[in-house]
Amino acid sequence: MAQGRAGELEADRDDGRRPPRAVVGSHRIEEEMFGRAFDKSILRRIWAFVRPYRARVVITIAAMLIFTGTQLLIPLIISYAIDPGMNPARNDRSAQLAAVGAFVLAILVNFAAGYMQETVVGKVAETVLFDIRRAMFGHLQKVSLSFMDKTEVGRLMSRLQGDVNSIQEFLETSVYSIGDVALLFGIVFLMLWLDFRLGLLTLSVLPVLVIVRIVWLPRARAAFMAAHETNSVVNGAQAEAIHGVRTVQSMDRQQVNFILFDDKAHANLRTHLIAAKYALVMVPIVDGLTGLAMAAVIVVGGSMVLNGRIDVGVLVAYLFYIQRFFDPIRSLTLQYSVMQRAMASGKRLADVLDVKIDVQDKPNAKVLSPEMDGSVEFRDVTFGYNPNRSVLKNVSFRVNPGETVALVGPSGSGKSSAMALVHRFYDVQQGQVLVGGYDVRDLTQESLGRQVAMVLQEPFLFTGTVFENIQYHKTEATRDKVIEAAKAVGAHDFIMSLADGYETQLGERGDNLSLGQRQLISFARALVADAKILVLDEATAKIDSYTEMQIQKALIKLLEGRTGLVIAHRLATIRGADRIIVLQNGQVIAAGNHDQLIATGGLYSKLYNLNYASFDDIPEHDTTVQAGSQT
Numbered sequence: 001m002a003q004g005r006a007g008e009l010e011a012d013r014d015d016g017r018r019p020p021r022a023v024v025g026s027h028r029i030e031e032e033m034f035g036r037a038f039d040k041s042i043l044r045r046i047w048a049f050v051r052p053y054r055a056r057v058v059i060t061i062a063a064m065l066i067f068t069g070t071q072l073l074i075p076l077i078i079s080y081a082i083d084p085g086m087n088p089a090r091n092d093r094s095a096q097l098a099a100v101g102a103f104v105l106a107i108l109v110n111f112a113a114g115y116m117q118e119t120v121v122g123k124v125a126e127t128v129l130f131d132i133r134r135a136m137f138g139h140l141q142k143v144s145l146s147f148m149d150k151t152e153v154g155r156l157m158s159r160l161q162g163d164v165n166s167i168q169e170f171l172e173t174s175v176y177s178i179g180d181v182a183l184l185f186g187i188v189f190l191m192l193w194l195d196f197r198l199g200l201l202t203l204s205v206l207p208v209l210v211i212v213r214i215v216w217l218p219r220a221r222a223a224f225m226a227a228h229e230t231n232s233v234v235n236g237a238q239a240e241a242i243h244g245v246r247t248v249q250s251m252d253r254q255q256v257n258f259i260l261f262d263d264k265a266h267a268n269l270r271t272h273l274i275a276a277k278y279a280l281v282m283v284p285i286v287d288g289l290t291g292l293a294m295a296a297v298i299v300v301g302g303s304m305v306l307n308g309r310i311d312v313g314v315l316v317a318y319l320f321y322i323q324r325f326f327d328p329i330r331s332l333t334l335q336y337s338v339m340q341r342a343m344a345s346g347k348r349l350a351d352v353l354d355v356k357i358d359v360q361d362k363p364n365a366k367v368l369s370p371e372m373d374g375s376v377e378f379r380d381v382t383f384g385y386n387p388n389r390s391v392l393k394n395v396s397f398r399v400n401p402g403e404t405v406a407l408v409g410p411s412g413s414g415k416s417s418a419m420a421l422v423h424r425f426y427d428v429q430q431g432q433v434l435v436g437g438y439d440v441r442d443l444t445q446e447s448l449g450r451q452v453a454m455v456l457q458e459p460f461l462f463t464g465t466v467f468e469n470i471q472y473h474k475t476e477a478t479r480d481k482v483i484e485a486a487k488a489v490g491a492h493d494f495i496m497s498l499a500d501g502y503e504t505q506l507g508e509r510g511d512n513l514s515l516g517q518r519q520l521i522s523f524a525r526a527l528v529a530d531a532k533i534l535v536l537d538e539a540t541a542k543i544d545s546y547t548e549m550q551i552q553k554a555l556i557k558l559l560e561g562r563t564g565l566v567i568a569h570r571l572a573t574i575r576g577a578d579r580i581i582v583l584q585n586g587q588v589i590a591a592g593n594h595d596q597l598i599a600t601g602g603l604y605s606k607l608y609n610l611n612y613a614s615f616d617d618i619p620e621h622d623t624t625v626q627a628g629s630q631t
Contacts, residue, residue, distance in 0.1 A: 041350075042343050042350060045346060045349075046170075046342075046346055050171065053124050053128070056120050056123070059116070059120055060116075060124065061175065063114075063117035064175055064179040064182075065178075065179070066109065068179045068183045069186075071183060071324065072183065072190060073102075073106050074320075075316075075317040077099050077102045077103045078103070078313070078316060078320070079311075080099050081100070081103070081313075082311075117179075121171070122172065125168045125171040129165070129167070132167060132349065133164055135353060136352060136353065139353055163345035163348050163349050164345070164349065166338075166345035167342055167346060169338055170338055170339060170341070170342030173335055173338050174335075176331065177331070177335050179328075181328070181332070183328045184325070184329065187328075188203070188325075190321060191325070194318065195301075197300075198297055198300065198304075201293075201296055202293050202297060202318075202322055202325065204296075205289045208289060209289060213282075216281065220336070221340065223274045223277075224341065226271040226275070227274070228344050230267050230268040230272075234261075234268045237261050241257055241261065282330065282334075283334075286329055286333065287326070290322065293322050294319060294322050297322055298319070301315040302315070358426075359426065361445055365442060365443055365444045366447075367443070367444055368435065368436055368438065368448050368450070368451055369436075369447075372437070372438075372532060373401040373437070373532075374436065374451075374532035375400055375401050375435070376399040376422055376563060376565065377432075377433070378395050378398075378418065378431070379396055379432040380394050380431040381421065381430070381431035381433060382395075383426065384429065385417075387429060390429070390586060391586050392421075392586045393586045393587050394431070395583075396431075396588070401563055402561060403578045403579065404559055404563075404578050405564065405565055405566070406567075407565065407566070408581070408582055408604075409583035410584065412585075414586040415537075415567045415583055419454070419537055421433045422440070422533070423448065424440040424445060427441060435451070435452070435533065436451070436532075450529075450531065451531050451533055452532075453525075453526040453533070453535070454536075455519070455534070455537070456537045457538035459522035461513070461521060463507065465503050466498065466503070466506060467479070467482055467503060470485065470502075473525055473526070473528065473531075474529050479502075482502070482528055485528045486520075488524075489520055489524050489527060489557060489558065494517055523555075523558060527557070533565065534558055534559060535565045536555070536566045574594070576594075577593070578593060579592060580594060582597070590604055
């Protein structure tokens with residue numbers, strides 16, 4: 001289900017470790033789904049968010065109908081006020097005063113009803129907008145990483161912002177559409193009631209409008225779909241460029257990237273201009289038909305007044321009704337584009353809300369106790385991001401409580417994938433991953449997350465204070481605990497040198513700190529978490545030698561009394577591990593401590609003796625020469 005919903009953003013992984021850059025796919029299928037201007041299933045999904053406020057919706061519709069009723073009544077009142085004044089024989093002062101009173105009352109009721117419906121519909125639309133955003137954000141916090149790996153951030157942001165706003169616009173205008181329909185039918189009824197012949201004359205222009213709409217609709221639909229598609233492409237390009245701005249500037253790609261983006265932006269401009277043309281082309285057509293109908297009524301109706309067949313007041317009322325008759329037609333025509341956007345946006349939002357959460361707690365899931373021993377075991381684990389392409393193949397090993405084990409191997413060998421399984425970011429296809437003696441699938445994710453702390457190669461800090469970032473994993477941690485952890489990992493001194501110390505506000509992703517400083521804060525965060533198991537995924541890969549020395553000292557403190565799983569490429573950083581597990585092509589090819597692996601004379605020994613600093617430096621033929629000789 002998740003893969004189906006994310007199909008448009010899905011791509012096979014090019015290796016076993018790193019999620020690929022998401023690519024756009026299946027757009028034609030997506031466009032076909034977006035092509036319908038009316039979709040009952042999408043309306044039901046939108047109504048699910050509106051339902052809690054249905055009482056307010058009823059009030060709004062009632063106010064709208066009253067508002068429409070007064071609009072229909074006002075020309076009749078004017079008509080009845082005119083006729084006595086035009087005919088001395090029928091001049092009735094009391095009738096005119098009554099008409100004036102009725103007119104004033106209608107205006108007041110019209111104002112009150114209009115104010116009521118405008119106020120209530122605005123509040124309902126804003127509240128529904130708030131609820132949809134909350135539901136989207138909450139669901140995206142829970143969805144499996146398999147979906148996030150395949151999804152462009154720019155497209156998700158488009159759904160959280162632009163698409164939700166389209167729903168809000170639809171909710172606001174749909175109420176007005178009810179009023180437009182009521183006004184249209186009310187005017188038709190009153191025109192036929194006042195004079196059947198003039199009514200038919202006015203309605204005779206409608207076949208022209210119907211023909212125009214038949215020609216217009218398919219072209220407008222195609223234009224709206226194209227505008228949606230190019231808008232999504234531009235949003236994705238913007239997000240990618242912003243996230244990769246450092247790489248862009250470091251490679252002096254600004255001008256090239258701008259040209260590439262400019263092409264996408266111009267394509268977006270062209271499609272939106274075409275869509276706007278189709279959205280607005282009906283307005284002058286309807287205005288022209290309005291003028292034609294009024295001219296016909298004035299000529300025919302004027303002669304009927306001169307012949308005494310109708311009163312002047314009836315003709316005046318007719319002119320008012322004709323002028324208003326095409327207003328709801330014009331409004332409903334424009335509403336088509338709003339509904340088109342809403343159906344497209346609703347479908348895209350539903351796609352995200354319907355993404356299946358693959359990794360979920362069992363109904364009877366156990367809570368992992370803080371007193372658990374901290375052991376980790378892999379039993380014949382087979383796993384792949386694509387079920388047809390295994391990253392780990394029958395992997396088995398055990399990490400004893402309090403033991404520090406390093407996983408080494410070339411890129412794509414499955415090191416990070418194995419650690420992701422410990423935290424149960426993904427579920428295995430075969431075998432078991434056990435933490436504290438329990439299969440991770442039998443544990444609640446919350447309790448498992450409390451006992452597994454991770455420090456990643458790219459430390460991610462959040463907007464907020466330094467204190468809040470260190471406290472992030474364990475929000476109940478006291479200030480003293482936070483400061484103690486920062487001192488333990490060597491971060492306290494540089495934090496105190498910041499403008500506001502622990503209350504210093506960090507920018508997006510902590511970009512106002514150096515990489516080493518961000519990593520030290522992430523170490524302090526892991527220490528505050530006080531988890532039994534600590535996973536270090538290349539935590540020292542991208543920092544300078546001095547900071548690495550600080551972090552190596554911090555590691556000693558971090559690993560005290562904890563089970564450590566260390567992923568490393570650099571051979572020099574793992575010599576002190578209790579055991580080293582060598583992975584290649586998703587299989588364990590050697591295991592033992594540094595001295596044991598050197599003594600066996602296998603792949604690890606050969607590579608170490610050849611003075612390779614990292615597995616990434618190794619030519620491919622060297623990694624395969626003796627891979628089969630170690631087990």
